[in-house]
Amino acid sequence: MGILALTALLYNVVTESFGLVALENEVNPAELAMAGVPLEELSKEQLQAILEANISAGLLRRLENDQPFVQRDRANVYELVLERVVKPEIVATWSLTDSLLRRAAIEQEMADKYPTAILQFRSWVHPDFVTNTQSSVPIQAGVRTALLGSLWVILITILFSFPVGVGAAIYLEEYAEDNFVNRIIQTNINNLAGVPSIIYGMLGLAIFVRSMEAVTSGAFLGTVDPTTANGRTILSAGLTLGLLILPLIIINGQEALRSVPSTLAQAGFGLGATQWQVIWHHLLPSAMPGILTGAILAVSRALGETAPLVVIGASTFIAVDPNGPFSKFTVLPIQIYQWTSRPQDEFRNLAAAAILVLLVLLLTLNASAVLLRNRFSVARN
């Protein structure tokens, strides 16, 4: 049943990520012809005149600043005219299934509705999609900033929650006495695993964004950056998600430690090892596969989380790549949500493509964790 539902979902995502699109030029190149000379054959000066007549003064100034027009060659100016003036735009899109099965009907529709447009097969997931920044023009939009944001956040999350979680599991399992306080702590950890993620978002907002602003904004290092002075940074997000998955990691870690045969520890003690030596050299390596399995599940959950990040103030649009734990950020799930909520079809294709990117990222992370886990298992046997 579950597999059926997942297959349907995957089919939906894939069929939206590829398919035919109708491309139409905003300005017909034929209209730009001067005195009977078609656009392709115009001289550099004529092309430059077209550019000056059609784009804003600010953009001209920027282009001139990048490289003065006198130094640019004809091919370069021609490229600019195509990119800035002719501007191919997507006017209609079709899903993969439709593209394959209803080709004739689509061609008919094209001829009726968009006589000047050209039909093209487009894969919405392509190298440029991963490397381009966010854009309001569907054809140029990409997920680079969101992808980097997701990677940074998940890195902080792992660095924070894995050592702390495993440490807590060892303490609770091996050191803590069975008294009232420890029983309360244990019960609370079990309960925290079931708390809705949005509550963690509020917690993160109160603690990391507001109370610990000096730390999470990086101000304590003396790097006062006005954009991040409010603590809505990758560090806050990573710590919040870390808190969110901490109970999962602790519970899994405890289970894993408990499943190690007690004879192993007793043999260690019998040979005169201290408690820490037994834990570090015997218990932990044996329990590692179990601990890693828990960590994989927890990190996968953190990667798809949107609600707590919205609460602590992830941006929707960000123009510059995040470059450290103190930058502002956006993550893939937020980007996907933003695209799905737009009415234009192209953005739904973009969202589907972004979902595929997120899936690939998730599978890559999981695969590396599984490899790591297998290494541990093999080493012990």
Added chain:
Amino acid sequence: MRTKLGLLFVLALLVLTGCGAPAAATATESPSAPVVGAAPVAETPTAEAPATSETGLPEVNPLDVTGDIIVAGSSTVYPLTEAMAERFADEGYSGNITIDSIGSGAGFERFCKTGETDISNASRPIKDSEVESCAAIGRTPIEFRVGTDALAVVINPANDWATSVTKEELAALFSTASTWADVNPAWPAEPIARFIPGTDSGTFDYFVEEVFDKNQEPILSAANTQLSEDDNVLVQGLGLCLSAFHTGGHSGPDSPAL
């Protein structure tokens, strides 16, 4: 009833902050504001507007601007702001621009209470209470109208009878009537399905103000009504149900309007 039921003002607020870098950045966004005002519905600004006349601020060369720009607020204005930010960067601005799509009210909260943002997007005018909180932290909001939003009442294409509707009929359509015949005897007795933007949206506020005289009760208690902040839900609902009714913000597609 005309296509245009009324106008919804989309406002962008601009304030000079105390600290150095953002202050320089804020001033620069202003030339874009009237540009967008000239093309209210289009996502990409089209024409260059005179720089100083409307805003009273000098034209700025994005190449010379340093610092970062933080924008937060209305989701209605988000696509517009995104296009503006993109164009500003396109014209040579090298700093970071972030836009948070969190709603008008939340945007003003960050702008006036915590003073985190440089520009606050809103799909309504600023409230007096918000101006006061701004004053409390030493900020004076400056209002820029970047666009005029038309509110369209949209029906399913298969509905061929409702070609003209009065304001009174509109009030009935969105409250007590259960079939179209209840509103106008000349119309068939088809059930009405209503799709309206959520209560947080400026579109909803404006509709209630104009049609129901600021009383939310009738429209909220109407049967067979779906409220959503997600324009997609509304548009799709409209496509599926015959005789559906919907008021949409500016990002809707080309559906027939009354």
